[in-house]
Amino acid sequence: MLTTVSEVKTDGNTGAAAESCGAMKEFLFLLLVMTEASIRSNISRCERDCDCRGDLKFTICSRALFTQLPSRVPATTELLDLSDNNISIIPERSFSKNRKLRILLLQNNNISVIEDGGFSQLEFLQKLDLSWNRISTLTKGFSIGLTFLRELQLAHNCLTSLDSQSFLHLDSLQRLNLTSNSIHTIQVRSFSSMSTLRQLHLENNQLISLKSGIFSMLRSLEVLNLAKNKVNETEMGVFKPLTSMTLLNLANNHLYTIYFKTFLNIHTYSTHILLEGNPWNCDCDLQRVFRKLRSIHRLFPGRL
Ligand SMILES: *[C@@H]1O[C@H](CO)[C@@H](O)[C@H](O)[C@H]1NC(C)=O
Numbered sequence: 001m002l003t004t005v006s007e008v009k010t011d012g013n014t015g016a017a018a019e020s021c022g023a024m025k026e027f028l029f030l031l032l033v034m035t036e037a038s039i040r041s042n043i044s045r046c047e048r049d050c051d052c053r054g055d056l057k058f059t060i061c062s063r064a065l066f067t068q069l070p071s072r073v074p075a076t077t078e079l080l081d082l083s084d085n086n087i088s089i090i091p092e093r094s095f096s097k098n099r100k101l102r103i104l105l106l107q108n109n110n111i112s113v114i115e116d117g118g119f120s121q122l123e124f125l126q127k128l129d130l131s132w133n134r135i136s137t138l139t140k141g142f143s144i145g146l147t148f149l150r151e152l153q154l155a156h157n158c159l160t161s162l163d164s165q166s167f168l169h170l171d172s173l174q175r176l177n178l179t180s181n182s183i184h185t186i187q188v189r190s191f192s193s194m195s196t197l198r199q200l201h202l203e204n205n206q207l208i209s210l211k212s213g214i215f216s217m218l219r220s221l222e223v224l225n226l227a228k229n230k231v232n233e234t235e236m237g238v239f240k241p242l243t244s245m246t247l248l249n250l251a252n253n254h255l256y257t258i259y260f261k262t263f264l265n266i267h268t269y270s271t272h273i274l275l276e277g278n279p280w281n282c283d284c285d286l287q288r289v290f291r292k293l294r295s296i297h298r299l300f301p302g303r304l
């Protein structure tokens, strides 16, 4: 900045030129002071190794080798990218100074502990990415303050079971991604607060049995991905509450038979049901079921 100022030539001869030149100098000086002040204040509010783009409301701290959350994040930040670090704990009220956050990216860290209220007070947060961490339980306090969250990414963690506490406060969630965990148990009412959920991704888990009641309340659900589990049993009423479904993916499970009534309550004619990669026991009963299903849904049973 200093060189810019010293390079301004003051070679005007006429009074008018000198005057405008003086004004120009004054202007440049002012600009310099302002820019320096804003740089200084940004530096003091911006953690080392982060890139704080105040004008864009972005704070990018990806791959900064952080082992804990940075303490200096500008209060104006709406997108905070902390992906690819080595953060292991999210303490209580971690983001209380960043209440304008809309997107929070924490994927690819070492997070195993989220203290109760770790994300509290984030009433503008729409997307939270926690995929590729080591989270094994979601406590009752995990979702406090996430009432307006729309998208939660939890793929590639260590979850083994879900219960009625897991997603307690997520009243506005539309997309939940639980791909590639080790979930073997889903208790009834696990998703009971999620009447706005549209996509539920449970691909590549350890589910064996789908008990009736586990998907109750999911009346807005459009996509249910259960591919690559070990499902060998689906209770008859399990899909009954899912009246908005357009895609049900049960490919690559351990299904050998299925009751016609299991799918009967999926009303939409355009619902796609993917069933390939299952060890179907193709007896007369099952053929009859598939024939009937094909007449009402777009059924993709794979090779029989
Ligand atoms: C990950 O976090 C655990 C504590 O939860 C710690 O023992 C371990 O050293 C961390 N791993 C790395 C690579 O920092």
Ligand SMILES: *[C@@H]1O[C@H](CO)[C@@H](O)[C@H](O)[C@H]1NC(C)=O
Pocket: 131, 153, 155, 156, 177, 179, 199, 201
């Ligand atoms: C779910 O997470 C996996 C792994 O991160 C990702 O590849 C996939 O695109 C995600 N799906 C959705 C619908 O967000």
